[in-house]
Amino acid sequence: MKPLPRQWLYLLMLAAVLLVAAGRALGAGEGSEVTQARIALVIGNAAYRGDPLDNPVNDARLVAGVLKKAGFDVTLAQDLNRAALLEALRGFGNRLNENTVALLYYAGHGLQLRDRNYFIPVDAEIRSEDEIPIAGIDVGFVLGRMAHARSPVNLVILDACRNNPFLGKTVSAQGLAQMDAPVGTLLAYATAPGKLAADSGSGANGVYAAHLARHLLTPGLSVEQVFKRVREGVVRETQQQQVPWESSSLQGEFAFVPGVAAPALAQGGDEAGEIAFWNSISSASRADEYRAYLRQYPQGRFASLAQARLAAFTAAPAAVAAASAATTVGAGVAAAPATGPSTAASPALPAQAELPPSQTVAAAPVAVPAPPPSAGTLPAGVAHAQALPRVGDRWRYRVQDQFRLGDLFVSARVEALTAEGVAESWSTTSDAKLRTAVAALAPGFHELPGWTLTPPEFSPYLLAAGGWQPGEALGTTSRRVEQLSVPLQARVEGEEDIQVAAGRFRALKVVLSGRVAPRGGKAVSMEQTVWYAPAVKRMVKSTISTSVGGTLREATSFELVEYELH
The missing domain is CATH 3.40.50.1460 (Rossmann fold)
Structure with missing residues (x-):
């Protein structure tokens, strides 16, 4: 057999090297993980x-x-x-x-x-x-x-x-x-x-x-x-x-x-840590403190008691009734009466929660909200029950403001459906404090207690309140801007497809606009546009712009980035 020409030998050697390299690359791609x-x-x-x-x-x-x-x-x-x-x-x-x-x-x-x-x-x-x-x-x-x-x-x-x-x-x-x-x-x-x-x-x-x-x-x-x-x-x-x-x-x-x-620590150490943790929250007046215990000890000796107290809070958060008196639209719409908290004594500890004589557990009475409405009770004004959310549904929005640095994220979670509306818990990446409020179904601004960094939402669950038609007027509401109450006309402009970070949705478009010109003062004008998607059961986007004396003072947008429905 004649030997191969030298150039063929070079080509074969090069091909072999490339095949080995390719194999290594494929192996790395299949078996390696992206490191952070x-x-x-x-x-x-x-x-x-x-x-x-x-x-x-x-x-x-x-x-x-x-x-x-x-x-x-x-x-x-x-x-x-x-x-x-x-x-x-x-x-x-x-x-x-x-x-x-x-x-x-x-x-x-x-x-x-x-x-x-x-x-x-x-x-x-x-x-x-x-x-x-x-x-x-x-x-x-x-x-x-x-x-x-x-x-x-x-x-x-x-x-x-x-x-x-x-x-x-x-x-x-x-x-x-x-x-x-x-x-x-x-x-x-x-x-x-x-x-x-x-x-x-x-x-x-x-x-x-x-x-x-x-x-x-x-x-x-x-x-x-x-x-x-x-x-x-x-x-x-x-x-x-x-x-x-x-x-x-x-x-x-x-x-x-x-x-x-490695194996867990000795049982005695675990017991001491859990008991001390429970003692620190046993008289808590906030639902998230019981959640913190359950996250750390989901099968703990006080888990049943913590779940019972948490259920009482999440059924009708104590703070939401006061928030239900938020701004409403039009004349003749009265705010729902507040429901004050009732006090219930702590139930007896279950048998498995008996403690050694050397350990003591605080068991002071805890203030819990009133019982939730009966199963057949729905928020007032429900016209389309299928548009109502369920307990546990959550949404996360990115808030961008021309006059603030960086992005702000806010998250809402449904805690209960009450006679006054949808009871929500709220958190933000600004201070991470857990807030509770009730969002009424009737058209109107949804205020968060103790929160002013972002403009209030406008009726986040509007779809559940009626089958709104293009051109339909939703009435008159108002929003306070720089000590002035700006009257706003709300109307349905129609439906359109809208793209947000969470996806593309068919949405109902609602526009609010208004202007006020006080004597001797600067005119204030505002426009807010809100898009509601039936697939999401809540608003998916909102833009707000406010001008004072012709100068833009507020330019804010809310955009849905993720959601979870149950």
Whole structure:
């Protein structure tokens, strides 16, 4: 056989190399996973003027070292003044994107004011409560940056509330306020809301940081299990004087260190942690506190009791009746009377909840709302029952405003159908506080109690109230703008297809417009357009523009990004 020409040998060798490379590429594509960058900002503030703390810098260094071992790209910062703290948080937020796991650990002073929480820089001089937003930095700033980046896993660890130097002097509320975690976020608190955390442990570190460092690198533990073990350890060491908390809305699984989980802690430690956690909420007047317990102990000894109390809250939230007196349309439409809360004694603990003699559980009466309407009762004004939502239905909107920085996300969830309307719970990525309100079916503005950052919705469940026809007038309503009440004519313009982030829908289009020109003042004009999709059972988009004296003062849009119907 004649040998092959040299050029053929080269071609065959090249083909072999390409085939091997292609095989490796295909194998990598089939067996590999997309890795996410782990980004962490760790802050320790201790050098406060006149009241330095002992451990935050040590704690920050300890946690930073552990996070580096867990594969995080860690930025460690300490003793930050306000400008440096803001710059550190801003830089952290700028590094986040859809392919990052974001973690913020903060050790130092933290304060609450009107249900919002604030990081306190070391140069803060607070002489009155109203100066807290000026001297501190709102935790909601970080949550907003995380939401804007759409990072799938966000972890915020607040090792704050240490020996508050402002308490009783310029600040009346101690500790941090309870917040609810935005979607994809876990909020961890070193101690229960409204309580103080110890600034010392058995060594150079605070008790919370020491236990966090001890368990964070345990192979195979989910992030929820890590914090559960931290709580159990802190509760034991402090003899139940400090009870760490978490609020989580993580949608996937996350472990600091992959692997096979080791056996659980001894039963005694688990019992102590659970009992201490229950004691901290047993007299709670908020449904989300019982939800927090059930997330941590879904099969816990107090699960039945927690579910019973939660059912009483979610059937008719205590705050929704007062909210049902919101603005209504046209003359002769009266606000529904408020239904006050009733008080029910705590039911007896189930047999499996009996405790050892050394353990005590607070069982004080808890205020619960009145019973829900009977099964056959529907909200007043229902014309199309098939357009009504169901309990558990939820929607998430992106809010964009020309006069605000970044995006804001708001989420609504149906808690009950009451005689007054649809009872909802609301959360936002601005402050993450859980709010409750009733959305009446009659045309009118839907106000959220204590919320002014976004314009109110207009009748989010309008489709359930009637079979509206193109050109039909919905009456007159009004909205207050700069101390003026602007009358608005509402009308149905027709149907059209609309594309939003959640998909493409056939929607009913409603337009509100109006103008008022006071004597000696500037004219105010406003227009709001709302699209309602039967497939979604709620509004899918809304745009609002307001001008004062011909100058645009408000330009806001709501757009549905995701929803879930049951």
